[in-house]
Amino acid sequence: MQKDTLVFDLINKELDRQRNGIELIASENFTSLQVMQAMGTVPTNKYAEGYPGKRYYGGCEVVDEIETLAIERLKKVFNCSWANVQPHSGAQANGAVFLAVMKPGEKFLGLDLSMGGHLTHGSPANFSGKTYHALHYGVTKDGIVDYEQLEAIARSEKPKMIICGASAYSRDWDYKRIRAVADEIGAVVFADIAHPAGLIAAGLLNDPFDHCHIVSSTTHKTLRGPRGGIIMLRHDFENPWALKDPKGNLRMMSSLLDLAVFPGTQGGPLEHVIAAKAVAFGEILDGSFKAYGQQVIANAQAMAKALVARGYQLISGGTDNHLMLIDLRNKNLTGKKAQETLDKAHITLNKNAVPFDDKSPFVTSGIRIGVPAVTTRGMKEADMETVVSMIDKVLMNADDEAVIASVKIEVREFMQQFPLYPELG
Numbered sequence: 001m002q003k004d005t006l007v008f009d010l011i012n013k014e015l016d017r018q019r020n021g022i023e024l025i026a027s028e029n030f031t032s033l034q035v036m037q038a039m040g041t042v043p044t045n046k047y048a049e050g051y052p053g054k055r056y057y058g059g060c061e062v063v064d065e066i067e068t069l070a071i072e073r074l075k076k077v078f079n080c081s082w083a084n085v086q087p088h089s090g091a092q093a094n095g096a097v098f099l100a101v102m103k104p105g106e107k108f109l110g111l112d113l114s115m116g117g118h119l120t121h122g123s124p125a126n127f128s129g130k131t132y133h134a135l136h137y138g139v140t141k142d143g144i145v146d147y148e149q150l151e152a153i154a155r156s157e158k159p160k161m162i163i164c165g166a167s168a169y170s171r172d173w174d175y176k177r178i179r180a181v182a183d184e185i186g187a188v189v190f191a192d193i194a195h196p197a198g199l200i201a202a203g204l205l206n207d208p209f210d211h212c213h214i215v216s217s218t219t220h221k222t223l224r225g226p227r228g229g230i231i232m233l234r235h236d237f238e239n240p241w242a243l244k245d246p247k248g249n250l251r252m253m254s255s256l257l258d259l260a261v262f263p264g265t266q267g268g269p270l271e272h273v274i275a276a277k278a279v280a281f282g283e284i285l286d287g288s289f290k291a292y293g294q295q296v297i298a299n300a301q302a303m304a305k306a307l308v309a310r311g312y313q314l315i316s317g318g319t320d321n322h323l324m325l326i327d328l329r330n331k332n333l334t335g336k337k338a339q340e341t342l343d344k345a346h347i348t349l350n351k352n353a354v355p356f357d358d359k360s361p362f363v364t365s366g367i368r369i370g371v372p373a374v375t376t377r378g379m380k381e382a383d384m385e386t387v388v389s390m391i392d393k394v395l396m397n398a399d400d401e402a403v404i405a406s407v408k409i410e411v412r413e414f415m416q417q418f419p420l421y422p423e424l425g
């Protein structure tokens with residue numbers, strides 16, 4: 001058979017785009033070549049519904065070893081006692097957590113999407129908001145999670161689950177404080193660490209496992225693995241509200257979560273992706289990952305400083321992690337205009353609502369910037385200054401096509417210093 005050049009030419013075009021641009025989308029990263037190589041392999045052919053040792057199909061002895069290796073490595077990464085590596089994505093992982101903990105119509109409390117939360121934390125457009133009764137806390141005028149509001153809503157509404165975690169929040173979380181109010185009302189604390197997971201794995205942020213009952217994450221953001229989701233427990237526990245098993249015993253949360261992933265919300269697992277997850281977890285355990293995490297934080301600090309020096313307003317005034325949210329209203333720009341203009345210069349980021357935004361989610365007053373991807377490319381603190389100067393030049397000349405075109409050339413030249421997948425030719 002002939003190679004499908006139509007598709008492979010497009011894939012090569014995407015490789016060129018990734019190589020020649022500055023990638024600042026906070027949720028993106030570049031996996032190692034090994035992670036990608038593992039994904040394009042034969043376990044993709046295998047049906048393996050069920051779990052290692054308990055499958056519904058024959059011939060699973062090898063994929064059992066792959067999945068067990070991924071689980072064992074992940075348990076080491078986060079020092080936890082149980083993990084499920086099958087969720088196809090972060091949203092799927094969260095869907096399974098809801099299914100394991102909540103019955104339709106029951107109340108839960110999460111960070112509002114417009115304040116930095118995620119769709120799966122109760123957006124009316126998402127299953128979480130449609131199926132369950134979503135309550136929301138926000139951030140204060142200073143851009144910090146409003147713990148007092150969280151506690152007040154928790155005490156008055158008594159939700160069954162409190163979610164901490166966000167997609168556009170640049171500060172660390174006070175998990176201990178959330179657990180304290182959850183214990184008052186008997187709620188489950190669920191941490192969705194999709195964004196900062198890699199920094200937590202590197203021991204550079206507060207450890208949610210110290211205080212949260214259940215933790216989910218994506219594997220493709222700061223963890224630098226293939227696209228996917230995971231669910232973890234440090235301490236297994238009995239879910240007091242769950243249906244009892246046929247012998248009348250309460251089920252353990254680990255078994256409810258396994259059931260909620262399969263058969264609850266998914267069919268066959270993606271064993272080729274699970275193989276790639278195992279490779280990524282191995283890379284995290286190999287010792288150099290902590291230095292990566294430290295560089296991510298150093299770069300984010302340098303980027304924040306360079307932006308503030310040019311008069312940009314950062315929500316909460318700075319960052320503890322890998323990202324920052326910028327309110328562009330003092331620069332007379334919308335998030336949409338900024339994203340579209342920077343895109344023309346091959347600087348990629350996303351528009352983002354800022355807390356108390358007066359513009360629609362399609363326009364927004366802000367942009368979100370993250371440094372995990374450029375840090376993987378090899379950038380250091382001094383390079384953040386260069387990147388910010390290019391961003392500023394584009395934004396301050398947003399209607400001058402000649403300036404934008406010149407920055408696009410600068411970007412391309414600058415990125416030649418940071419080779420991406422040279423092995424791919």
Ligand SMILES: *Cc1c(COP(=O)(O)O)cnc(C)c1O
Nearest residue numbers: 089090091118166167194195218
């Ligand atoms: C990215 C993200 C998710 C969802 O991940 P997908 O893999 O895109 O489904 C879930 N929760 C949070 C907080 C996220 O940032």
